[in-house]
Amino acid sequence: MRIGIVAPSTPILPGTAERATAIAAACVPEAELVFHPQCFLSHRHFAGEDEVRADAFVEMANDPGFDALWVARGGYGSCRIAEDVVARLEPAARGKAYLGYSDAGYVLAGLYRAGFERVAHGPMPGDLRRDGGEAAVARALSWLVRDDPSALEPNLGSEPAAAFNITVFSQLLGTPVEPDLAGHVLMLEDVSEHMYRTDRSLFHITGNARVRKVAGIRLGRCTEVPENDPDFGAGEEEVFRYWCGRSGIPYLGRADIGHDAANKVVPFGRSYSSSRT
């Protein structure tokens, strides 16, 4: 099993790759991690220029020598290349698993929209900078390599699911990478956003007619919320209950996802219950 790692948003340091490789050697010795050199590039805000990031993703995705593509880290930047990347993928890219979260959501969305069957929201090598990040990376690898059910978000059920960062999901609505999530349980999480911004994003998300076709929304963790001045007076659960109620979308409770070491894996669609081929 060979896992290719690319960085469609921002770069990681070589030390992060070394630590992830050591965790893989200990936890899933049957897997080999291959970090594309692009992961370590830096161009302004990004891990290399748009074309360089897109080329690296397409190169590894189209290479039959890899079984999975793992996004190195979030940040910002994958929206600039997601549509182009998906358009350039060949049949060899279809069978692979794709894992990431946060800003990687634009690429995951585009892949899922295009019918890719093993797309999942979950931890990335960049999570090693968090307290307890080793557990998150080990969890991601146990899903990628062994389809370990203990890695999965515990509320996954008979309905298909998808998971996104709140801000990322808001910003992909109506764009060429928006997936059809009718009938899906939509899990949402965020980090470092003022509560008024989360409230505004929920207005936008639940105000979109296509989103109202989801089976329901689950709320992941909203962490590192900056102080609101004046106090917003409501937490994220009250905000979610309000907008779900107003838009007629069932609010289904919490989800075990977030920008933290406990972040569980959410495979998009029904693939989480299928066995690996």
Next chain:
Amino acid sequence: MRIGIVAPSTPILPGTAERATAIAAACVPEAELVFHPQCFLSHRHFAGEDEVRADAFVEMANDPGFDALWVARGGYGSCRIAEDVVARLEPAARGKAYLGYSDAGYVLAGLYRAGFERVAHGPMPGDLRRDGGEAAVARALSWLVRDDPSALEPNLGSEPAAAFNITVFSQLLGTPVEPDLAGHVLMLEDVSEHMYRTDRSLFHITGNARVRKVAGIRLGRCTEVPENDPDFGAGEEEVFRYWCGRSGIPYLGRADIGHDAANKVVPFGRSYSSSRT
């Protein structure tokens, strides 16, 4: 001429109302400003609870004794009431002028979508907290009361126009208040947003098929941009040129609007060239 002032987002202080009234007395003595007491209420983040803000707006808009409604201040909150407010407006509300900007964009959008003919983006009483804010308030009043052409954004031409805050416009796409801007010159400005957020908003805005029907986009001022870490490496004009080019939307140059005292008035549609009735 009677101008009603309401606060669909956040409150103003009584001193702001007194200063605006004094400017009106000096510059447009034929006008009377009537501040709804709701302007001074405070509930959490907002100028009163949602229902209170909505009721105040509807009350003044439906009152034949007012010729215009002026939004007191932006901030955040009008998205929570805009759809409800517009649905409750009666024929007496149709002939009035409506003026505001920033967070007021949700209400302006809903009014314009509903066919209101004198909807405009321009200064508010809350601008008195800015350096030179008196000039902005006098400019707004000169447009509201005398249709003064010197108050208008200088690039207005034969094509209909509309103007919004970038973030506000992004967040209303696909919602029940999104107006049809096909064939319009769309002017956009923002304040206090990191450049990566502006870039992401432009991905979202220019990625929406309906937005691609505009005649073109003009860039207002982006001010108080927080420092990006790492440096984003591009300013707002480069960001706008990039996304306009990529999406096939003509980039038409700069617009004289922004969160500052120089902010000019942009009447939506063609009403800026019509005479007052």
